[in-house]
Amino acid sequence: MNKTERMTGLLVSLLYFVRMLGLFSILPIFTLAANDDYAAGSLMIGVTLGIYGLLQAGMQIPFGILSDRLGRKSVLVFGLVLFVLGSWLAAVADSIWGILLGRALQGAGAIAGVLLAVVADEIRPEWRASVMAMIGASIGVAFGLSLILGPLIYDIGGLSAVFYLGMLTGALALGLVLVMPFAAVAQLRVTTEPTHPVRGLSQNAQFQWLNLSIFINHFLLMSSFLVIPRLLVSVEIAVADHSWIYLGVLFGSFMIMLPAIIRWGKSQVIIAKVVPAILIMILGLLLLALGVSAAWVLLGLLVFFVGFNYLEATLPALVSQVAPEAVRGKAMGIYSTSQFLGLFAGGSLGGLWMAHLSLSAVLVANGALALGWVVLLLVLNFREQKIAGAKSRG
Missing domain, CATH: 1.20.1250.20 (MFS general substrate transporter like domains)
Incomplete structure (x- = not known):
């Protein structure tokens, strides 16, 4: 693996890490906080937690197509801006409906597939498995750390503080994208594969x-x-x-x-x-x-x-x-x-x-x-x- 590939693998792994850290931090406390702070029912709590996944699933393919046409970097920036805006909206929301909308906006920034495309663009086939292992490890560490940070931050600043953490990690991810090197997307790949x-x-x-x-x-x-x-x-x-x-x-x-x-x-x-x-x-x-x-x-x-x-x-x-x-x-x-x-x-x-x-x-x-x-x-x-x-x- 050459220097460029190592840097790309590290940056993509860091992108996954900081984004997942902000995303999963609400998981261990949301069901308690939403009930105590907003008197939300169990079904509404479940839908608010899960709406992120629905939007992620629905937007993966459109974001992938856009990244082929407009370039990886611009689509990653757009997706992360949506994530930051969604985190902010959830943080300032005064009702469970506002948090639901914020979570949906977070999910609409579906960049997971685009990041995998970056790996395919930048990493030679013989090294892709190693980079995928790095990404998997970063997600695992982020998930574990988020379960620890979520209750700590909630105890200090309430549910809004947890969403502000997501806003901060999204902004950090945006900064990483802006410094990442990107190869030009090979347009012929779509038609010749x-x-x-x-x-x-x-x-x-x-x-x-x-x-x-x-x-x-x-x-x-x-x-x-x-x-x-x-x-x-x-x-x-x-x-x-x-x-x-x-x-x-x-x-x-x-x-x-x-x-x-x-x-x-x-x-x-x-x-x-x-x-x-x-x-x-x-x-x-x-x-x-x-x-x-x-x-x-x-x-x-x-x-x-x-x-x-x-x-x-x-x-x-x-x-x-x-x-x-x-x-x-x-x-x-x-x-x-x-x-x-x-x-x-x-x-x-x-x-x-x-x-x-x-x-x-x-x-x-x-x-x-x-x-x-x-x-x-x-x-x-x-x-x-x-x-x-x-x-x-x-």
């Missing part, structure tokens, strides 16, 4: 169930975080202490997850790398649902995050493994869209469940969904093996 691998993606069973997996993984994350802050309060853990809870849980989950990646990563059967982590998440959800004390809830959180963090680290690598190289960028774009749709569905449906069910019942519903996920993956894998066996005999 082979199209048959794209058709192959729609027929690739492994690719399809990996997209399903990231959708459900983020559904479970969003719907569970409608419950988790309230659950911590219900076992008499003060909001001011939530940061330290998340710090300990995330550190412990990473320490447990790393050996699991080493062990399960050796398997040549892709489904064997995914199903054990889902079963761990189910166990964590059930422990949370049955939690009658702080220790019980903390154990459930730890187990849940072991499974979630493992899948977050593993699924993108599996997508790049099964997708043809010629359309790997498009495959990652589809994968990202599935991820964002999962955030929206988890927030919306989770909010609906919260409006009619108890905290424990929502967690049990999540566990049942995850169990259905396992069954479906096993059925799809069996069907794929059966088809492959028939072809080999034929």
Whole structure:
């Protein structure tokens, strides 16, 4: 990897880091703050959390097309300006509807696909996997740090301060874009790229169930975080202490997850790398649902995050493994869209469940969904093996 490629990889990773840090910081406190400060109902809270994902999913393709025509830099600047404006609007809002509009505007700045296009433009194929690993690590660190910072900042300055953090990180990301070197977009790439691998993606069973997996993984994350802050309060853990809870849980989950990646990563059967982590998440959800004390809830959180963090680290690598190289960028774009749709569905449906069910019942519903996920993956894998066996005999 040459100097330009290293710099591009570092800057793109930093862009993801600062943007995700501002975005996810509301996750551990919003369900409490929106209810206390705005008397918002559970469904409205869920939709407000999830609307970001819906706009992200819907705007990925338009932003990608615009970046091909207008250049990556101008579209990235526009997307980040939308994110900053959305953060400001949410920070100054005096109602849940204002926050909803701000979250939607944040989501409309859908630059994830454009950043992946920058990687494709600037990084040689043999080094792209390394850069993707850097990006994945930056997102993971940002997510973990946001769970710690969110409650701390909320305790100091309220919900507005958390959105102002998003505004600040968006402005920092904008500054990074302005100093980034950009290659000219190769217009001929659009017309000369082979199209048959794209058709192959729609027929690739492994690719399809990996997209399903990231959708459900983020559904479970969003719907569970409608419950988790309230659950911590219900076992008499003060909001001011939530940061330290998340710090300990995330550190412990990473320490447990790393050996699991080493062990399960050796398997040549892709489904064997995914199903054990889902079963761990189910166990964590059930422990949370049955939690009658702080220790019980903390154990459930730890187990849940072991499974979630493992899948977050593993699924993108599996997508790049099964997708043809010629359309790997498009495959990652589809994968990202599935991820964002999962955030929206988890927030919306989770909010609906919260409006009619108890905290424990929502967690049990999540566990049942995850169990259905396992069954479906096993059925799809069996069907794929059966088809492959028939072809080999034929």
